[in-house]
Every structure is written in C-alpha cells, then in structure tokens.
Amino acid sequence: MQVPLPARWLVKTTRSAANLDDASAARVEQLLLLVPQDAEAVPWQTLPGGAALRKVAARHHGKPPVPLATTRLDNAPATSVLVAGVAADAAPFRLLDTARQLVAAGLAEQPASIGIAACGFDEETAERFVRGLFRALQAAAFALPKFTREAPPRPRLKQLRVFGTRPRFNLRAAEAAAEGNNLARWLTAMPPDRLGAGDYRRLVARLARAHGWQHRFLDEKALRQAGAGAFLAVARANPDRDAGIVHLRYRPRRATRPSLALVGKGIVFDTGGANLKPFKAMLDMHMDMAGSATALGTLLALTRLEVDYPIDCWLAITPNRIGSRAYTAHEVLTASNGVTIQVVHTDAEGRLVLADTLALAGRERPRLIIDYATLTGSCVAALTDRYSGVFTNRPALHAPLVAAGRESGERVWPFPLDDDFDEHLKSDTADVLQCAIANEGDHILAARFLSRFVPEDCAWVHMDMAAGMRSDGLGAVGTKATGFGVDYTLELLGGQSAGPCALASLAR
Numbered sequence: 216m217q218v219p220l221p222a223r224w225l226v227k228t229t230r231s232a233a234n235l236d237d238a239s240a241a242r243v244e245q246l247l248l249l250v251p252q253d254a255e256a257v258p259w260q261t262l263p264g265g266a267a268l269r270k271v272a273a274r275h276h277g278k279p280p281v282p283l284a285t286t287r288l289d290n291a292p293a294t295s296v297l298v299a300g301v302a303a304d305a306a307p308f309r310l311l312d313t314a315r316q317l318v319a320a321g322l323a324e325q326p327a328s329i330g331i332a333a334c335g336f337d338e339e340t341a342e343r344f345v346r347g348l349f350r351a352l353q354a355a356a357f358a359l360p361k362f363t364r365e366a367p368p369r370p371r372l373k374q375l376r377v378f379g380t381r382p383r384f385n386l387r388a389a390e391a392a393a394e395g396n397n398l399a400r401w402l403t404a405m406p407p408d409r410l411g412a413g414d415y416r417r418l419v420a421r422l423a424r425a426h427g428w429q430h431r432f433l434d435e436k437a438l439r440q441a442g443a444g445a446f447l448a449v450a451r452a453n454p455d456r457d458a459g460i461v462h463l464r465y466r467p468r469r470a471t472r473p474s475l476a477l478v479g480k481g482i483v484f485d486t487g488g489a490n491l492k493p494f495k496a497m498l499d500m501h502m503d504m505a506g507s508a509t510a511l512g513t514l515l516a517l518t519r520l521e522v523d524y525p526i527d528c529w530l531a532i533t534p535n536r537i538g539s540r541a542y543t544a545h546e547v548l549t550a551s552n553g554v555t556i557q558v559v560h561t562d563a564e565g566r567l568v569l570a571d572t573l574a575l576a577g578r579e580r581p582r583l584i585i586d587y588a589t590l591t592g593s594c595v596a597a598l599t600d601r602y603s604g605v606f607t608n609r610p611a612l613h614a615p616l617v618a619a620g621r622e623s624g625e626r627v628w629p630f631p632l633d634d635d636f637d638e639h640l641k642s643d644t645a646d647v648l649q650c651a652i653a654n655e656g657d658h659i660l661a662a663r664f665l666s667r668f669v670p671e672d673c674a675w676v677h678m679d680m681a682a683g684m685r686s687d688g689l690g691a692v693g694t695k696a697t698g699f700g701v702d703y704t705l706e707l708l709g710g711q712s713a714g715p716c717a718l719a720s721l722a723r
C-alpha cells in the first residue's frame with residue numbers, strides 16, 4: 216500500500232516589503248501581531264486598529280492573556296486583528312509558546328489569509344519574533360494524518376504574508392525548518408499499520424527520488440553480510456521480514472566541508488519484545504520511530520538550504536515484536552564492529568539497532584555524527600518531556616549544544632559520559648551488557664553503550680529525545696508528536712540564520 220503524502224507541507228508565504236499600515240492590513244483577513252509586553256512601549260498609533268486594541272489591552276493588568284487584545288478593522292475583508300504581548304528579552308521558548316497560543320486563537324477563526332508582524336521591537340528582535348510566529352503558524356496549519364471516511368474539510372488558509380521585516384527575515388531558511396519539522400511530525404504521527412517497516416522504506420525511497428538523495432536499503436540479507444547481529448536480533452520476531460537500515464546520501468555540487476552523518480532510531484512499533492510493555496507504556500509506541508523522523512526532517516531542511524557539505528543519513532527501521540522467534544535475555548549478539556553484547560532486557564532494543572547503525576555510519580568516518588532516539592524512560596524521569604538529553608564524546612561541545620537548545624527553543628541538557636560508568640555494563644559472557652538490571656541512570660549507560668560503536672575520531676552527539684512526544688505539544692508545536700530536534704540541529708549547524716556553518720568548528 217502506497218502511503219499518500221499530504222497535499223501541502225507549508226502554507227504559501229510572501230514577504231511584503233511594505234510596512235504594516237491600514238492599506239496593507241486590508242490585503243489579509245487576519246493580522247497576528249506580537250507587541251511589547253509593556254503596554255507603554257507599544258506603538259499603538261501605528262497599528263491598524265491601534266486605538267481599539269489599546270483600550271482592550273488597558274483592561275489587562277498582571278499576567279496578560281494570549282491574545283492580549285482583538286479587534287476588527289473597518290475595511291473590505293473586515294480584517295480581524297489579534298495581538299499578543301511578549302517581553303523583548305523573552306527566552307525563545309517563551310516566545311514560541313506565546314506564538315503558538317496566538318496562532319491557535321487566530322486559526323480558530325479560519326481566515327483565508329494571515330499577515331504576521333512584530334511591532335515595537337528593534338530590528339533584530341522583530342526578525343526573531345516573526346520567525347517564531349511563522350514557525351508556530353506553519354506547524355499549526357499543517358494537518359497530521361487522518362483516515363476518516365469523509366475527507367476532512369479543506370483548510371481555508373491559503374496565504375501568509377510577512378510584513379515589515381525586510382530584509383532580515385530569511386524566509387527560505389524558515390520554510391526549510393518548518394517543512395523539516397512538519398515531515399518529522401507527520402511521519403511520527405502515522406499509525407503503525409499505515410507505516411510499517413516496508414511502508415516506511417518505500418516512502419523514504421519516494422522522498423529520496425523527489426529530493427535527489429542517493430538511496431540504498433540494507434535488508435536483512437545485506438545486514439547479515441555486514442555482521443549486524445544486534446539489529447537483526449531486534450528484527451527477528453518481525454514476520455514481515457521487511458526491516459532494515461536505510462542509507463541516504465546528500466551530495467552538494469562542490470563539497471568543501473567535512474561531512475555530517477545523521478542517524479535515527481526507527482522502531483515503527485515497540486511492544487517491548489519478550490519483556491512485553493504494559494498497556495499505557497505501549498500505547499504510543501508507534502512514535503518510537505521519532506528519532507528517524509527527526510533525522511529525515513533535518514536532512515530535508517538541510518537539502519532545502521543547499522548546504523555545501525555532504526550528509527549521510529542512516530535510519531534503523533524495524534518493529535520490536537513478540538513471537539516465538541523473539542530474542543531473549545542472555546543471548547550474546549555480535550554487532551557489525553565485532554563487539555559482543557549480552558542481552559538483558561528486550562525493551563532496550565533502541566540501543567541495539569543504533570549500535571549497528573552507528574557502526575555502519577562510522578565506517579565512512581564522517582567528521583560529526585548526530586543520532587536521535589526516543590531511547591530511555593530514565594531521560595524523561597530526569598528532564599520531564601520539556602527537555603531532551605544530549606551526550607557527546609567532545610566535552611567542549613557542551614556549551615554550544617546547550618546554546619543551540621536555548622536559541623531554537625528546543626531545549627536540551629547535557630549528561631556525563633565518563634568511562635567509569637562502564638562498570639555498570641560489565642558482562643561475564645560478552646564484551647558489554649546491553650543495559651544494567653537496575654534502571655538508575657539508564658540514559659547515561661545507554662549513551663556509554665552506544666559510544667562503543669562510534670569511532671573515536673568522529674565527533675559524536677547523541678540526543679535522547681525525552682521531548683519527542685508531549686501530550687500538549689511543546690514550544691511552537693501543539694501536537695503530541697513534536698518533531699523535536701529539527702530546529703535544534705539547524706540552529707546548532709548555523710542554518711537557521713543562514714550564518715556561517717558551524718560544522719567545521721563542531722567537528723574537531
């Protein structure tokens with residue numbers, strides 16, 4: 216069965232060089248405006264409907280609601296204006312959260328066209344805020360998969376206009392990021408019967424053709440030849456025999472930079488295996504492929520940006536099923552780099568499929584490897600689902616890793632990766648235990664385990680995506696599948712601002 220792709224990934228956007236005034240406001244059905252939280256600092260007299268908005272805003276003291284004020288203009292489309300206040304020095308996460316609420320209120324009116332602007336800020340802040348509004352809008356206007364008998368109503372929203380931010384707002388970069396996030400969320404939200412391993416592989420092949428990526432699929436036979444015993448153990452109980460590792464290559468016309476590898480965990484459904492998960496823990500496990508979706512979304516965004524460095528993307532795609540052939544505790548698996556692993560818990564399958572995938576990615580000696588995985592419950596226990604955990608074999612990267620989280624609003628926090636943690640992974644029968652019996656610090660032990668499959672001469676960042684799914688959404692995004700990591704990685708690599716590429720400095 217061919218998975219139908221969405222009719223559109225983004226709302227068409229134009230950048231209007233015109234400043235926001237009554238004439239330009241009349242070209243849209245709705246205006247979404249960010250203004251300074253301090254009402255005294257708002258340039259009410261320059262805003263369309265400013266006098267009315269000012270009166271409504273004056274009624275709010277203390278914690279201002281979102282939207283702060285609304286009005287309708289006396290023009291042909293009866294433009295609806297919604298305003299939210301945000302402090303000029305607001306943290307990016309707070310800004311995105313406010314933008315999401317404003318956008319939700321706006322889209323509830325189902326306008327056919329929306330104009331966005333940030334008014335009363337310096338140029339740099341206005342650019343950042345408009346980017347946040349744009350991001351929230353493109354996320355909220357994008358429909359996640361739905362399979363109702365009757366087709367869902369076609370969205371009225373056809374056009375988005377960005378006012379008054381010339382020339383700094385980089386529309387192309389913002390669109391690339393939004394498209395990557397939407398792709399990641401769309402894939403993550405797909406039901407498991409619609410996106411089994413075979414469906415996923417075929418879908419990625421179609422995307423590869425559409426975006427000019429070289430494409431290779433390492434099926435079970437190829438993986439046996441590669442000695443990928445860790446991956447194959449997880450795939451063993453899959454009766455469809457359609458698991459495997461997808462390898463995509465993006466090659467710029469003239470590659471001048473060190474190469475990047477993106478690696479993602481793509482467990483299309485995780486039952487836990489023989490150590491079966493209970494009901495609630497298993498419920499959302501079609502999202503256990505969020506890491507692969509983020510890797511793919513990031514590859515798409517970087518392709519749209521036409522970055523000048525080569526990228527290899529590796530997706531480890533398999534279900535983790537129960538069955539008479541399922542792998543069990545105390546098996547000794549041999550990974551493709553020769554390391555032997557004693558199985559402890561069949562629900563710790565993510566690190567097994569990543570072990571072989573990282574080892575295969577490492578054979579090509581990329582300068583930087585970033586892997587994404589919804590890997591451990593202990594990372595969620597440590598951070599909640601508001602932050603994701605990061606680990607790296609280059610401690611000097613801790614500061615830029617945290618900074619990229621703060622700036623993108625996809626926040627991360629680093630954990631240690633000292634080698635004495637290996638004492639918890641000592642095995643009597645193999646080189647390493649898959650995990651410890653106790654769950655203490657499992658996210659750290661998982662990262663230590665993975666480090667065995669990454670060549671030391673590759674800089675490596677491992678993201679444990681505690682924030683990959685969150686019931687109420689997170690930051691700019693209002694859906695359970697957050698697509699966490701796409702914006703983060705673009706910020707880390709310098710792609711958001713289209714500034715200098717940070718890859719060379721990261722990959723030391």
Ligand SMILES: [Zn+2]
Pocket residue numbers: 485487535561562563564565
């Ligand atoms: Zn699992």
